[in-house]
Each structure stands twice: as structure tokens, then as C-alpha cells.
Amino acid sequence: MPDHSASPALEIHALRKSYGAKEAVKGIDLSIQPGEFYGLLGPNGAGKTTTLKMVVGLLRPDAGSISVFGVDTQSRGVEAKRLIAWLPDEPMLYDKLTPLEYLEFVAGLWGIDATHAREEAEKLLTRLELWDHRDERCEGFSRGMKQKAALAGALIHDPRLLILDEPLTGLDAAIARQVKDLLLERARAGCTIILTTHIMEVAERLVDRIGIIQHGQLVAEGTLDALRQQAGRSGGTLEEVFLDLVATRGAA
Amino acid sequence: MLPALRPGSLPWLLRHELRLSFRTKRNGPWMIAGSIVLLLMLHGIGIMSAFGFAKMDLPTSALHLMLGGAGLFTMAMNIAIALQLLVNGLYTRGDYDLLLSSPLSPRVILPVRLMGTWIALSAGVLIFTAPFINGGALIVSWRWLVGYLTLPTLSLITLSFSFLLLLGLVRVLGPRRARTVAQVTAGIVGIGGALAWQLMNMKGGGSGERTRAGMETALKLADTPIALAVRWLGAAMAGAPGALAILLLVGIGGFTAICWFSGPAFLRLAASTGAADTSPRRHKSRPMGLRVRGRTLSVLLKEWRLIWRDPALLTQVLSIGLMIVPMGFSLHGKTITTTGNALLYMGWLVVPPSLGLLAGAMVWLAVVAEDAPDLLGTAPVPRMQLLGDQLLAAGLPSLVILSAVSLYLLPAYGMAAVGIWLTGVLAILLFLLLDMRQAPVEGGRKAFQKRYQGNYLTLMAELLLALALYGLAFLAVWASPVWTIPPLLLAIGLAVAALLTQPPRAAKLG
Ligand SMILES: Nc1ncnc2c1ncn2[C@@H]1O[C@H](COP(=O)(O)OP(=O)(O)OP(=O)(O)O)[C@@H](O)[C@H]1O
Ligand SMILES: [Mg+2]
Numbered sequence: 001m002p003d004h005s006a007s008p009a010l011e012i013h014a015l016r017k018s019y020g021a022k023e024a025v026k027g028i029d030l031s032i033q034p035g036e037f038y039g040l041l042g043p044n045g046a047g048k049t050t051t052l053k054m055v056v057g058l059l060r061p062d063a064g065s066i067s068v069f070g071v072d073t074q075s076r077g078v079e080a081k082r083l084i085a086w087l088p089d090e091p092m093l094y095d096k097l098t099p100l101e102y103l104e105f106v107a108g109l110w111g112i113d114a115t116h117a118r119e120e121a122e123k124l125l126t127r128l129e130l131w132d133h134r135d136e137r138c139e140g141f142s143r144g145m146k147q148k149a150a151l152a153g154a155l156i157h158d159p160r161l162l163i164l165d166e167p168l169t170g171l172d173a174a175i176a177r178q179v180k181d182l183l184l185e186r187a188r189a190g191c192t193i194i195l196t197t198h199i200m201e202v203a204e205r206l207v208d209r210i211g212i213i214q215h216g217q218l219v220a221e222g223t224l225d226a227l228r229q230q231a232g233r234s235g236g237t238l239e240e241v242f243l244d245l246v247a248t249r250g251a252a
Numbered sequence: 253m254l255p256a257l258r259p260g261s262l263p264w265l266l267r268h269e270l271r272l273s274f275r276t277k278r279n280g281p282w283m284i285a286g287s288i289v290l291l292l293m294l295h296g297i298g299i300m301s302a303f304g305f306a307k308m309d310l311p312t313s314a315l316h317l318m319l320g321g322a323g324l325f326t327m328a329m330n331i332a333i334a335l336q337l338l339v340n341g342l343y344t345r346g347d348y349d350l351l352l353s354s355p356l357s358p359r360v361i362l363p364v365r366l367m368g369t370w371i372a373l374s375a376g377v378l379i380f381t382a383p384f385i386n387g388g389a390l391i392v393s394w395r396w397l398v399g400y401l402t403l404p405t406l407s408l409i410t411l412s413f414s415f416l417l418l419l420g421l422v423r424v425l426g427p428r429r430a431r432t433v434a435q436v437t438a439g440i441v442g443i444g445g446a447l448a449w450q451l452m453n454m455k456g457g458g459s460g461e462r463t464r465a466g467m468e469t470a471l472k473l474a475d476t477p478i479a480l481a482v483r484w485l486g487a488a489m490a491g492a493p494g495a496l497a498i499l500l501l502v503g504i505g506g507f508t509a510i511c512w513f514s515g516p517a518f519l520r521l522a523a524s525t526g527a528a529d530t531s532p533r534r535h536k537s538r539p540m541g542l543r544v545r546g547r548t549l550s551v552l553l554k555e556w557r558l559i560w561r562d563p564a565l566l567t568q569v570l571s572i573g574l575m576i577v578p579m580g581f582s583l584h585g586k587t588i589t590t591t592g593n594a595l596l597y598m599g600w601l602v603v604p605p606s607l608g609l610l611a612g613a614m615v616w617l618a619v620v621a622e623d624a625p626d627l628l629g630t631a632p633v634p635r636m637q638l639l640g641d642q643l644l645a646a647g648l649p650s651l652v653i654l655s656a657v658s659l660y661l662l663p664a665y666g667m668a669a670v671g672i673w674l675t676g677v678l679a680i681l682l683f684l685l686l687d688m689r690q691a692p693v694e695g696g697r698k699a700f701q702k703r704y705q706g707n708y709l710t711l712m713a714e715l716l717l718a719l720a721l722y723g724l725a726f727l728a729v730w731a732s733p734v735w736t737i738p739p740l741l742l743a744i745g746l747a748v749a750a751l752l753t754q755p756p757r758a759a760k761l762g
Contacts, residue, residue: 092624108550
């Protein structure tokens with residue numbers, strides 16, 4: 001067993017990816033410590049999803065290295081995947097399965113202990129107010145309900161690194177609140193969380209540290225205060241700081 | 253430059269529709285070359301049958317009867333396809349939400365959508381009939397060219413009818429059951445048509461003899477009232493001016509009337525199909541809650557549930573395997589002498605290729621049309637193991653049926669049953685390999701019927717493969733099961749090589 005605790009939760013070095021001639025990620029370096037809650041921000045098409053998909057093993061990097069708790073994701077993919085959960089921006093469920101059956105399937109894939117999975121499923125579904133819908137097919141769910149079911153699937157195997165792509169997009173205020181509370185709770189329990197979002201308020205309230213990606217490069221990184229300094233401002237909301245940074249760094 | 257069309261007008265929307273349908277085609281050089289070869293081959297057959305036809309010198313009444321019968325048959329088959337196309341469009345939505353929320357009149361949207369479907373339908377018919385029409389025009393009479401007018405008109409009538417049928421089904425059954433019933437009906441019409449076609453071929457003898465027998469029946473029937481109607485249709489198809497004029501009038505008039513009068517009904521239909529998926533379907537609650545199974549079992553259960561709970565999909569999948577069953581009917585009553593000197597009905601020989609086709613359909617669903625590739629892609633399981641589970645899920649049902657059939661035959665036919673089993677295993681293996689590499693189509697598993705779109709080479713390859721497997725089954729039963737061993741070893745080698753060097757790409761994996 002490698003000692004996971006000594007290494008960063010995520011370490012990315014000189015990561016690159018092109019789709020044909022289009023360079024989506026142009027050399028990103030990133031280091032995230034265990035227990036950190038990290039927010040990835042950037043304009044549409046900046047390369048956020050592409051970067052995260054390489055981390056979770058859905059895309060093969062053209063160059064660079066990624067390691068999760070010291071485990072190299074390219075040479076020891078399966079071992080790394082055991083530590084990670086991925087929530088895509090569009091919830092992907094099976095229309096004809098119920099949430100409980102979906103969780104059963106996830107539990108089967110991750111090989112989770114039966115008793116633990118059963119308790120965890122009940123806890124998560126109750127917590128996300130899906131318990132009453134546990135025997136209904138997902139085809140009838142609203143977007144928010146699907147997102148919550150997918151989130152339950154991501155959490156049921158107790159990931160040490162939780163990666164979420166725009167988890168709060170399209171959720172109503174009450175559901176968004178449930179999800180945010182659940183994420184903060186996980187973070188406090190020691191789970192490392194990375195999320196992308198376009199909602200500045202989310203980034204401001206939830207995350208410890210923010211990275212801003214633009215044109216496939218990390219253009220700024222730090223706490224909100226650090227970012228304010230980089231933008232040469234003494235105050236201001238994250239939105240103002242973000243727009244400033246994107247305007248100046250993007251042009252450079 | 254295209255002429256400037258008034259935005260929102262019918263021609264403007266039609267141009268948009270046609271542009272979309274042409275863009276989805278994938279026209280690689282291989283596709284074009286393959287299509288040309290296929291077209292030339294079909295024209296060869298068309299010209300040859302035109303020569304045969306010219307020699308027969310049919311009396312007009314019999315000719316009209318046969319033409320009319322062929323027309324009716326085409327229409328019946330087209331109902332199946334038209335229903336599928338309409339249901340696919342309406343229920344998978346695509347751009348319906350955009351169109352219907354726009355200020356365009358349903359009297360523009362409906363005819364354009366239907367015309368798009370009509371063009372697809374007519375093209376499908378003409379691809380296979382054009383070589384015969386051209387052959388006839390070249391050898392018999394230029395008047396055969398009227399087929400280019402009558403066949404699309406028949407498609408138009410079929411489409412109008414199918415549309416009304418769908419409207420009626422939705423009104424009576426509600427949107428969700430209507431969808432299932434329409435798809436199952438389409439499947440049954442399709443299978444029934446194929447069976448009927450084969451039943452006509454059931455009478456023994458060569459094709460010349462069969463045609464003569466058909467002609468005699470036709471002459472005998474020529475004056476019954478039903479036959480008069482069929483003859484009238486045949487006359488229209490042969491280009492008799494009066495009948496043709498009426499056919500055109502019915503086709504175009506009916507279509508226009510439907511477009512004009514069912515605008516509001518169409519809006520309601522589209523609105524209800526948009527909501528068809530939202531009523532919750534419950535499954536029995538288990539008191540103990542979640543049950544954890546091993547990985548392989550989880551995958552099997554998931555794949556099978558997803559197909560089993562979707563009756564429309566299930567019929568479509570099963571009808572793939574059934575498509576080749578009619579071959580068995582054409583062999584009805586014919587036997588071959590097996591290695592053990594027993595007499596085996598040749599119909600059994602279609603079992604291996606049909607089960608292969610079934611496995612191919614299943615693997616497309618399991619591997620290519622996976623709904624949650626991100627979940628599988630991030631699961632801590634080596635890709636090959638997961639693929640192995642999916643292949644098992646796809647192949648196991650076919651293997652079970654195959655084994656049951658072989659066991660049933662075993663006591664009476666001995667080695668011949670073994671031959672059928674071995675050929676079946678080969679068939680399943682080959683179709684699994686072939687179909688797991690198909691390109692994903694938009695719409696995932698719901699687009700099952702569209703998986704050959706722009707993929708006709710694969711379709712042809714599969715039909716040829718099915719035919720070859722039928723031949724191999726013949727050899728295995730007639731000579732010795734040993735004949736299946738070399739191709740089986742070769743296939744296993746190929747499978748291993750293919751999986752090692754180039755695993756199939758998972759859908760949506762950028
Ligand atoms: N499958 C693909 N094929 C080709 N290009 C792609 C593909 N996926 C993404 N791209 C391109 O790569 C770039 C980065 O895309 P990516 O999805 O990573 O952006 P993003 O930061 O997640 O944007 P958003 O905020 O809109 O989600 C974009 O320019 C996009 O056009
Ligand atoms: Mg994105």
C-alpha cells in the first residue's frame with residue numbers, strides 16, 4: 001500500500017490535450033492538498049471539463065502527468081479510480097433503472113461491502129430527499145432529481161477525491177442548498193473536493209482556493225484575497241475580480 | 253447560391269430540414285465506392301430480371317394483379333418503417349421543442365416534417381426498386397419509368413395513413429402506451445411482411461417455375477372483387493392514365509388534407525409525446541433495500557433490465573433475429589441428409605445466423621449505446637474486464653437459446669446437432685466482434701433502429717456473414733462438424749488480436 005496521506009490529493013504537471021488541431025489544454029500545473037475544497041473557474045470553452053476528464057481517466061492526456069494521492073493515473077489507472085468519484089455536468093443515469101438499482105450497479109462496479117452500501121444508500125437517498133422515489137424509474141425525474149441521484153452514486157463509494165463538473169447548474173434554490181450542505185459536510189470529513197462552476201457565489205462561499213483557467217492555461221490561483229491582490233484591487237466581489245483577471249491575463 | 257427564401261415559409265423550413273438530413277450522412281470514400289458497387293450489382297440483377305420478364309409475355313390483367321400485389325406489399329412494409337420514423341422523431345424530440353415553441357404555424361411544421369419523412373421513405377424504396385425500374389425501362393418499355401412517380405406516391409399514402417394511425421393510437425391509449433404499441437405494431441408488420449414474402453416462395457421449384465405458378469394463381473383470381481381493387485392499383489402503377497391520375501389525386505390530396513386539418517391535433521400530439529416520459533413507473537420495493545452483487549452479475553443484470561423494461565426495444569431486438577427466420581420457411585419441408593444419415597429439416601440451419609444477429613444487436617446496445625459511459629469509464633475496473641462483462645451480457649441469451657435448440661436436436665441427429673451448436677458459437681462470436689465496433693449514433697439506445705444509418709457497409713457485411721454462416725451450417729450438418737473448427741479458431745484468434753491491439757472506443761469518449 002502506498003502512503004496516500006503524504007502526497008497531494010491531486011498533482012498535475014505540464015498537462016496537454018488537443019482535439020485535432022484545437023488545443024484545449026496547453027500545459028497546466030496544479031497541486032491540491034488533501035482535504036482542500038478547490039474551485040476551478042473560467043469562461044466557456046476554457047478547458048475545465050477537458051482537464052478534469054483527463055484526471056478521472058476518461059480522456060488520455062497528450063502530454064504531462066497526473067497523480068492522485070501519489071498514484072499515477074496513467075500507469076496505475078484502476079488504483080487511482082478507486083479513490084476518485086466523477087460527476088459529469090449532464091447527469092448520466094439509466095432511464096429504466098430506479099435510483100436504488102442505479103446505486104446497486106455502482107456498488108457492484110466499485111465492489112463495495114454490502115452492509116455498508118445498504119446503509120450508505122439509505123442515508124444518501126434520505127438526505128437528498130429521494131428515498132420516497134427510490135423505486136421509481138429515473139426516466140420520470142426532473143433534472144435536479146437526476147443530478148441528486150447521480151451525486152448519490154458518486155458518494156456511495158466514499159471517494160477520497162470528489163470531482164464535480166458544474167454540480168449546481170440548473171438546480172433550484174432548495175436542492176442547490178442540499179447539495180452545497182452535503183459537499184461542505186464531506187469536505188469537513190476530510191474529502192478533497194474539486195468543482196467547476198460559473199456561479200460566483202458558489203465559489204465565494206464554498207471553496208478554499210480558486211484556480212482560473214483561460215484558453216487552456218491556469219492564469220491565476222489562490223484564495224479570494226490572494227486573487228484580489230493579483231488583480232490589484234483592495235476589495236470587490238469575486239465576480240469583479242474574476243472579470244478583471246480574465247480581461248487582463250487573457251489579453252496577455 | 254441558394255435563392256433567398258422567406259424565413260418562416262414552408263420552402264424555407266423544408267430547406268432547413270433537408271440540409272439537416274444530408275449533414276448526418278457519413279460519406280467516406282469507402283461508402284461511396286461500396287454504394288457504387290452495390291448499385292451496379294443491383295442493376296445487373298434488374299436487367300436480368302427484365303429480360304426474364306420480357307420473355308414471359310403476361311396478359312395485362314395478370315400483370316396488373318401482380319404489380320398491385322407488389323404495391324400493397326411495399327405499402328405494408330412501409331407502414332412499419334413510417335411508424336418507426338414518426339415515433340422516433342416525435343418521442344426523441346430532437347428539435348421539436350424548438351420548432352413548436354416558435355411562432356411558425358403547425359401547417360408549416362407538420363407538412364415539412366412529414367415531407368422529410370416521406371423523402372426518407374421514398375428513397376428507401378427507390379434504392380432497391382430503381383435497378384428494376386431502370387432495367388425494365390431499358391429492356392421492356394420506357395413506360396416502366398412511371399415507377400419513379402407511383403412508388404413515391406404510394407409512400408406518401410402510406411405515410412399519411414401511418415400518421416393518422418399514430419394520432420388515433422395516442423388519442424385512444426395515451427402517449428406512452430401509444431409509443432409502445434406503435435413500435436411493436438411496426439415490428440410485427442415488418443416481421444409479418446418478411447414472413448409473407450417467404451411464404452410466397454415456399455412452393456418448391458426454381459424461380460421460373462414459381463413465377464409460372466404465381467401467374468396461374470393470378471389468372472384464376474383475376475376477377476374476384478378484391479382482385480379488382482388490386483388490379484386497379486396495378487394499372488395505376490403500370491401507368492394507365494386514368495388510374496394513375498386518381499392515385500396521384502388520392503396521394504397528394506389526402507396528404508394536403510391531413511396537413512391542413514390535423515394541424516391542431518398534431519400540436520396536441522407533439523405536446524403529449526414531449527411529456528410522455530414523465531409519469532413515474534414504480535418497481536416493487538424490496539424490504540431489505542439495496543442488494544450488492546459481484547461486478548459481472550451487476551453488469552449482466554443492468555443490461556438485461558434495460559432491454560427487458562423497454563418493450564419497444566425488446567421487439568426491435570428480437571425482430572433482428574427473426575428477420576432471418578423466414579429463410580427457414582423458404583426451406584420449409586426441405587430436408588438434408590445428415591452425417592448420421594438422418595433427415596434434418598433445413599429450416600434449422602438458420603438458427604446459427606439468426607442468433608448471431610441477435611447477439612450483434614445486443615452488443616450494440618451494451619457497448620456502443622451505453623447510457624453512462626462516464627460511470628463505466630471512471631469505475632476502478634480494467635476496461636477489458638468490463639468489456640468482457642458486456643460481451644457476456646450480449647452473447648449469453650443467444651448462447652442459451654442455441655444450446656437449448658442443439659440439445660433438443662441432439663438425441664435424433666447426433667453430430668449434426670453438434671455442428672449447429674459450433675456454427676452458432678462462431679456466429680455469436682463474429683457478430684459480437686463486428687457490432688461492438690459500430691459508430692455510436694445520436695440518441696443512444698433509443699436510436700437502435702438508426703444504427704445502420706450511414707453505415708450500410710456494415711449492414712451488407714452482416715447480411716453476407718449471415719449467409720456464409722448458413723452455408724457453413726449446411727456443411728457442418730451434411731458433411732461434418734469438423735468444418736466449423738478452422739473458422740472458429742480463426743475467429744477466436746481474430747477476437748484476441750482485435751481486443752489486444754484496438755479495443756473498441758466507448759461512446760462519447762471524446
Ligand atoms: N469532443 C470534443 N471535440 C472537439 N473539441 C472539443 C471537444 N470537447 C471540447 N472541445 C473543445 O475544447 C475546448 C475546451 O472545452 P471544455 O469542454 O474543456 O471547456 P469548459 O471550460 O469545460 O467549458 P464550459 O464552461 O462551457 O463547460 C473548447 O474550445 C471546446 O470547443
Ligand atoms: Mg465544461
